Amino acid sequence: MSAEAPTLSAPPEPAARGRAHRSGGARRSSHVVSKLTVNLVLLLIAACFVVPLLWVVLAAFDESAGLSVSLPQQWSLGNFEAVLNTDTTYRPMLNGFILCGGATIITLAASVFAAYPLSRYQSRYKRPFMLTILFTTGLPITAIMVPVYGFFVQIDLIDTFVGTILFMATTSLPIAIWLTKNFMDAVPIELEEAAWTDGASPMQALRTIVMPLMWPGMSVVAIYTFIHLWGNFFVPFILLLSNDQLPASVSIFTFFSQYGNVVYGQLAAYSVIYSLPALLLYLVLSRRLGGAFAFGGAVKG
Amino acid sequence: MSTLAVGPGRGGSRRAPGPPGSISRGLLRGLPLAPAVVLLGVFLAWPVVYCVWAAFTDMALTGASGADFVGFENFTRAFTSAEFHRSVFLTVVFTVLSAIIGQNVLGMVLALLMRSGHQVVRAVVSAIVIGAWVLPEVVAGYLWSAYLGDGGSLNVALAAVGLPAQNWLYTAPILAVAIANVWRGTAFSMLVYSAALSEVPKEIEEAATVDGAGTWRRLFSVTLPMVRRSIATNLMLITLQTLSVFGLIWTMTRGGPSGQSATLPVYAYQQAFQFSDLGYGTALALVLLLIGGIFSLIYLRALRLGETMS
Numbered sequence: 359m360s361a362e363a364p365t366l367s368a369p370p371e372p373a374a375r376g377r378a379h380r381s382g383g384a385r386r387s388s389h390v391v392s393k394l395t396v397n398l399v400l401l402l403i404a405a406c407f408v409v410p411l412l413w414v415v416l417a418a419f420d421e422s423a424g425l426s427v428s429l430p431q432q433w434s435l436g437n438f439e440a441v442l443n444t445d446t447t448y449r450p451m452l453n454g455f456i457l458c459g460g461a462t463i464i465t466l467a468a469s470v471f472a473a474y475p476l477s478r479y480q481s482r483y484k485r486p487f488m489l490t491i492l493f494t495t496g497l498p499i500t501a502i503m504v505p506v507y508g509f510f511v512q513i514d515l516i517d518t519f520v521g522t523i524l525f526m527a528t529t530s531l532p533i534a535i536w537l538t539k540n541f542m543d544a545v546p547i548e549l550e551e552a553a554w555t556d557g558a559s560p561m562q563a564l565r566t567i568v569m570p571l572m573w574p575g576m577s578v579v580a581i582y583t584f585i586h587l588w589g590n591f592f593v594p595f596i597l598l599l600s601n602d603q604l605p606a607s608v609s610i611f612t613f614f615s616q617y618g619n620v621v622y623g624q625l626a627a628y629s630v631i632y633s634l635p636a637l638l639l640y641l642v643l644s645r646r647l648g649g650a651f652a653f654g655g656a657v658k659g
Numbered sequence: 660m661s662t663l664a665v666g667p668g669r670g671g672s673r674r675a676p677g678p679p680g681s682i683s684r685g686l687l688r689g690l691p692l693a694p695a696v697v698l699l700g701v702f703l704a705w706p707v708v709y710c711v712w713a714a715f716t717d718m719a720l721t722g723a724s725g726a727d728f729v730g731f732e733n734f735t736r737a738f739t740s741a742e743f744h745r746s747v748f749l750t751v752v753f754t755v756l757s758a759i760i761g762q763n764v765l766g767m768v769l770a771l772l773m774r775s776g777h778q779v780v781r782a783v784v785s786a787i788v789i790g791a792w793v794l795p796e797v798v799a800g801y802l803w804s805a806y807l808g809d810g811g812s813l814n815v816a817l818a819a820v821g822l823p824a825q826n827w828l829y830t831a832p833i834l835a836v837a838i839a840n841v842w843r844g845t846a847f848s849m850l851v852y853s854a855a856l857s858e859v860p861k862e863i864e865e866a867a868t869v870d871g872a873g874t875w876r877r878l879f880s881v882t883l884p885m886v887r888r889s890i891a892t893n894l895m896l897i898t899l900q901t902l903s904v905f906g907l908i909w910t911m912t913r914g915g916p917s918g919q920s921a922t923l924p925v926y927a928y929q930q931a932f933q934f935s936d937l938g939y940g941t942a943l944a945l946v947l948l949l950i951g952g953i954f955s956l957i958y959l960r961a962l963r964l965g966e967t968m969s
Contacts, residue, residue: 403768404784413802504928535695
């Protein structure tokens with residue numbers, strides 16, 4: 359907080375200077391007009407973006423919500439009360455946490471281990487491996503769902519949490535390995551060398567020296583992985599069959615299609631509940647990054 | 660990309676047993692890679708291989724046991740089918756409209772405008788745009804079904820200005836899903852371009868202004884050329900992402916009405932799971948995989964990793 363104080367007090371100065379140079383004239387006023395235009399255009403785009411969002415927020419609090427955006431005649435929590443039960447909300451949310459949480463833990467563990475040799479050792483296989491990993495990030499997972507389904511039926515992993523978690527972890531592995539390696543490269547190797555001279559094994563050094571320094575980076579990878587899996591619809595939609603195993607991403611879909619007459623307010627309330635974990639985690643993520651965009655570095659040419 | 664490079668002498672100071680480059684030491688060092696390699700091998704590489712094999716069989720959903728080798732029959736069927744042609748066409752339309760034009764251009768416009776926007780406006784705009792990106796795709800699908808549907812906000816707004824209302828999901832389904840995808844995906848391009856633009860030195864743009872370049876001239880001759888590699892990378896990434904969009908389209912239209920928004924992933928899903936024709940569905944998936952693979956290769960070349968990693 360104290361670090362922000364100087365910048366907060368800074369703005370008045372140029373403004374005062376601007377007033378002193380009033381005679382600066384036409385050029386300055388055209389500058390003001392263009393600034394104003396920029397801000398208006400930005401707000402206009404934001405308005406186009408916000409209307410569909412407004413619907414879900416307003417309808418969630420309106421028991422007689424229709425399809426169009428309108429202020430509730432009477433604000434109420436009735437929609438939330440209606441959907442907050444085991445079948446509609448609690449179990450699908452819990453399933454989602456088990457699936458996405460499990461997959462995130464596996465992804466994280468596997469990518470930390472994988473990143474270690476990739477970051478610390480030279481090998482002629484390293485470059486092809488990293489290129490394959492990068493190539494894999496681009497493959498459309500949608501395309502392999504059909505063979506994965508067939509494969510899962512054969513090895514009896516269909517409709518199981520274990521199978522779904524393992525597959526979800528695998529789909530997020532390539533980008534996670536890529537990011538983790540970049541974060542690990544940023545930890546100076548000299549620190550480990552000191553530990554090695556003291557007799558620590560590479561794995562001990564990884565655990566006691568490298569990992570503590572990598573927590574900020576790893577939490578970024580974890581949150582990013584979780585948000586993506588949380589929103590993933592297709593994978594659990596294909597691999598899970600029993601209703602009581604479905605995560606929120608799929609159950610919201612069946613919730614909508616099962617009832618002929620959709621209660622829009624309830625659907626909106628449920629959408630809000632289901633979206634909250636992803637939104638909250640993103641807020642944590644953006645605070646972690648301090649406004650910068652860490653993935654900019656990963657995808658930048 | 661400096662993070663990709665590893666200092667050349669890093670392995671040198673290791674007190675490792677055995678001569679440098681010995682096979683057993685290499686294996687031992689590579690051991691931590693095993694969990695990742697096993698997962699990727701079993702659940703990603705194997706399905707891809709399986710996909711290649713299954714595409715040449717008449718495998719049905721009911722039992723994988725009764726699969727016979729049918730050669731190129733699935734592919735002949737695909738390439739002579741009007742539905743397949745339409746789904747490839749729709750995939751191209753969807754990708755060009757929503758990714759290459761929509762997300763890319765709008766993302767760049769937002770990133771450029773943000774630079775001179777007011778601090779508060781910037782915060783509000785990025786929160787809203789990123790919010791749309793973070794929302795789960797099924798929720799985004801519902802929001803847009805509600806927005807474009809019969810009694811939806813857009814029609815209410817159109818009626819207010821005296822224009823006829825219509826169900827956009829029926830009259831222009833591919834346009835509807837493309838616009839929804841622009842809404843959902845623009846944040847990614849915006850973030851990539853904001854990061855890229857923040858690294859363009861202010862002095863160079865100022866120098867161009869002093870030399871008399873107008874806003875547009877400065878944009879097209881100075882600013883955009885300096886971020887061209889980010890543009891190439893972003894285009895590849897969003898193209899790949901958009902190629903495999905399924906959940907958004909499925910929740911909004913289910914590929915309908917009568918196949919008018921059935922892009923390749925949707926069409927493959929319908930053939931494999933709704934019509935139980937796993938063999939044909941896999942052949943379609945293989946086509947999608949090949950398209951993705953080709954784009955991935957171009958993407959790797961665009962990154963020019965060969966130079967930065969050696």
